[in-house]
Amino acid sequence: MPEQPVRTDYVCLTLVDPRGWFLMQERDEHAPVWPDTWCFPGGGLEPGESPRDGALRELAEETGIEPAPGEAHDLGEFEVASPHGRFRYHAFAAPTELGDRDVDCQEGRQIVFVDPAVVDDLPLVDSTRRVLHALRTWAADHTPAPGPDARAFAGVVLVDRRGWILLQERDEHPLIDPDCWGLSGGHLEPGEQPRDGALRELEEETGVRLAATDVHELGVFANDHRESYGTWDRMWVYAAAVDLTDDDIDCREGRQIVFVDPATVPGLRLTRGAEGIVPAFLRSDLYASMAP
Structure with a gap:
């Protein structure tokens, strides 16, 4: 059987936001190939x-988003097999400060x-799947x-027995994410260290006082507060x-502050920040070390 020709006429471009998340498309049941799967925005090249x-x-056609040409970084070409033969797939990535609500x-x-x-x-x-390693390497x-105007927040997650x-x-009532579930925490005061601010916020909101040595750092997360403050914050x-x-x-703040079964978290309406923070914590070795 003669070898199938390799076409070089498919491309994709994904965006990476300040959380490090990738813009992806879930294909529906009508897609001519690979229905009900996930991919990066892209398609076939036009002649020339x-x-x-x-x-x-x-x-731009799939999302309404138009980065400047210089923002699209070349991730390389990848040879892929499809039901219609082999083809080469040219991938690009670009940084963005946009979010889901900016996608049409x-x-x-x-x-x-x-x-x-x-x-x-x-x-x-x-x-x-072929592009993922190159994308992760570039995104790292x-x-x-977050920009120079970013606000600083800190919070604590407690884990019970x-x-x-x-x-x-x-x-x-809150300006940020009303009627949502999130962490106990808030703004850092001028000159305040994040750990100190997290402990202060925890005590102010719950009455629980912990020592600095009682808490362990999970990490620093980017939160999309553009709707409230116009910025991505830390x-x-x-x-x-x-x-x-x-x-x-x-x-002392909000509708209730309670211990929640992790199995119910996917059914909660989480704050913009908690959408990334809570799942990351539940996947972490830190949580595993604290859970029964």
Whole structure:
């Protein structure tokens, strides 16, 4: 059987937000190939079109987003097999400060930013899986950081003897994420260290006083507060294992502050920050060391 020709006319362009999340498209059941799978925005080149120009055009057609040509970084070409033969797939990536609400999904079931920690668990198009290593390598050095106007926040997650985590249900009054579930925490005061601010916020909101040595740092997370403040902000997150119950919590802010079964977290409406922070914590070795 003669060898199938290799076409070189497919491209993709994904965006990487300040959390390090990737813009991806969930294909629907009507897709001519690879239905009900996930991929990066992209498609076929038009005659005479360069790969970079084609990738930018496809992104604009599918999402309404138009990065400048100089923002599209070349990740290279990848040879992929499909039901219609082998082809070469040229991939690009670009940093962005946009979010899901800035995406006008014009193709597929949805186009959203996806946590790279869960990407490998999705049903992926073969070409997308081939690009992932190069994308992760590039994103490690090029994920955009919150700007100089970024606000600083800190918060604490407590873990009880069951492995349940303390979360706050916000009421209708906050400027940020009303009627959502999130961490106990808030703004750092001028000159305040993140750990000190996290402990202060925890005590102010719950009455629980911990020593600095009781909490362990999970990390620093980018939070999308553009709708409220116009900025992507930073949040330092800490965790502690405690021998407490709901009866020990004095809810001083929000609708309630209670220990929550991690199994119920996917059904909660989380704050923008908690959407990334809580799953990351529950996947972490730090949580594993605190849970039964």
